[in-house]
Amino acid sequence: MKYKEIFMKRAIQLAKNGLGFTSPNPMVGCVIERNGFVLSEGCHYKKNIYHAEFIAINNIKNKHLFFNCTLYVTLEPCIHFGETAPCVDLIIRKNIPKVVIGIQDSCEKVKGLGIKKLRKYGIEVIENVLVDQCRILNKRFFTFYEKKRPYIILKWAQSNDGFIYSKKIKNNWISGIYARQLNHKWRSEEDGILVGRKTVLNDNPKLNVRRWFGKNPIRIFIDKKLNISNSHFILDGSQHTIVFTNTNKKNQKNIEYIQISFKENIIYQILNFLYKKNILSLIVEGGKNTLENFIKENLWDECRIFVSKIVLKNGLKAPEIGGFISKEMNLDKDKFIIKLQN
Numbered sequence: 001m002k003y004k005e006i007f008m009k010r011a012i013q014l015a016k017n018g019l020g021f022t023s024p025n026p027m028v029g030c031v032i033e034r035n036g037f038v039l040s041e042g043c044h045y046k047k048n049i050y051h052a053e054f055i056a057i058n059n060i061k062n063k064h065l066f067f068n069c070t071l072y073v074t075l076e077p078c079i080h081f082g083e084t085a086p087c088v089d090l091i092i093r094k095n096i097p098k099v100v101i102g103i104q105d106s107c108e109k110v111k112g113l114g115i116k117k118l119r120k121y122g123i124e125v126i127e128n129v130l131v132d133q134c135r136i137l138n139k140r141f142f143t144f145y146e147k148k149r150p151y152i153i154l155k156w157a158q159s160n161d162g163f164i165y166s167k168k169i170k171n172n173w174i175s176g177i178y179a180r181q182l183n184h185k186w187r188s189e190e191d192g193i194l195v196g197r198k199t200v201l202n203d204n205p206k207l208n209v210r211r212w213f214g215k216n217p218i219r220i221f222i223d224k225k226l227n228i229s230n231s232h233f234i235l236d237g238s239q240h241t242i243v244f245t246n247t248n249k250k251n252q253k254n255i256e257y258i259q260i261s262f263k264e265n266i267i268y269q270i271l272n273f274l275y276k277k278n279i280l281s282l283i284v285e286g287g288k289n290t291l292e293n294f295i296k297e298n299l300w301d302e303c304r305i306f307v308s309k310i311v312l313k314n315g316l317k318a319p320e321i322g323g324f325i326s327k328e329m330n331l332d333k334d335k336f337i338i339k340l341q342n
């Protein structure tokens, strides 16, 4: 690995500490290097608190150390006033002579303007170092700004012979305990989790994060005629929940009822609403009909399938999906497959 890539790799590693906590902001990591040594590091741990560059820069108390140093950052530094002051201005003020950037920001407020301003002030800027890795790091953020919708992950568990449900299985659990735990980790990383009405009726899911540490995603479900009764966990008000319905209903504690038209395609309306709510990512956990509606519209970015060793012979067939396998791993008695769009 080349010199620049080594420090950028470390910055990416630091950025990953923010997974599940930074949305709607991106995950960002920063390293300040001088003569081959790391002087300081920072990462954006949580939305509304310091940016990675701010932390790394403010760790350095001796201003003479900025002479001849290089700041590595996974994403173009910000130029706008948000919750914090622009990082570009801080870099200029500290006389940092060189900035190495992983990838340009896609958000309209920044989008190359940060780089332009740094160069205007005579700072040497090197762009696109480990650009592909920096893009994957913030796949949710880039999809949100470029496609104007959340990053969509479809997820289900299936038997070895391809069924997602059968009367034969106890409590509807196909995958094992480790897969369930991993699934809770996955939930903690996304802003929203969506299921269809029949899944709520059949499984009475909680859709929270209880087998892992982290925040709960916003629960979302489709219930055209408001058939789901308050006795279901999903309407217990324990976490923010959104119900997409045909019917006009007043919001309750932690429950938002959003009226949409079922005469038109509802997936686009849901995604549009979530985009306006700054929801960067969505995990769709079934059932078959709901997943297939996303697949039909080609509205997905990633698909995660748990494949169990059990054989069911009949039941509800798993959805069919294209894409290519990017990862396949064994997890105790199960296997999981991650597919990406071609």
Ligand SMILES: NC(=O)C1=CN([C@@H]2O[C@H](COP(=O)(O)OP(=O)(O)OC[C@H]3O[C@@H](n4cnc5c(N)ncnc54)[C@H](OP(=O)(O)O)[C@@H]3O)[C@@H](O)[C@H]2O)C=CC1
Pocket (backbone or CB within 6 Å): 155, 156, 157, 158, 163, 164, 165, 172, 174, 195, 196, 197, 198, 199, 200, 202, 203, 222, 223, 224, 225, 266, 267, 285, 286, 287, 288, 289, 290, 291, 293, 316
């Ligand atoms: N193994 C696994 O990973 C999982 C298995 N399951 C299993 O799957 C089964 C449920 O799946 P399935 O029967 O397909 O039902 P779904 O859970 O997908 O719910 C389908 C219903 O949701 C509403 N809906 C969903 N998408 C749309 C859309 N685009 N437009 C309009 N309405 C929509 C409709 O409600 P309405 O009828 O009110 O119009 C539709 O009938 C359960 O048995 C459950 O146990 C569920 C999740 C995961």
Ligand SMILES: Nc1c(N[C@@H]2O[C@H](COP(=O)(O)O)[C@@H](O)[C@H]2O)[nH]c(=O)[nH]c1=O
Pocket (backbone or CB within 6 Å): 156, 157, 172, 173, 174, 175, 176, 179, 180, 183, 195, 199, 200, 203, 204, 205, 206, 207, 208, 285, 286, 306
């Ligand atoms: N059956 C099945 C899954 N089912 C999904 O998990 C939901 C239940 O969530 P919770 O109530 O929070 O535990 C259920 O409604 C469905 O969306 N998931 C899996 O990883 N493996 C499985 O075998």
Ligand SMILES: [Zn+2]
Pocket (backbone or CB within 6 Å): 051, 052, 053, 077, 078, 085, 086, 087, 088
């Ligand atoms: Zn910033």
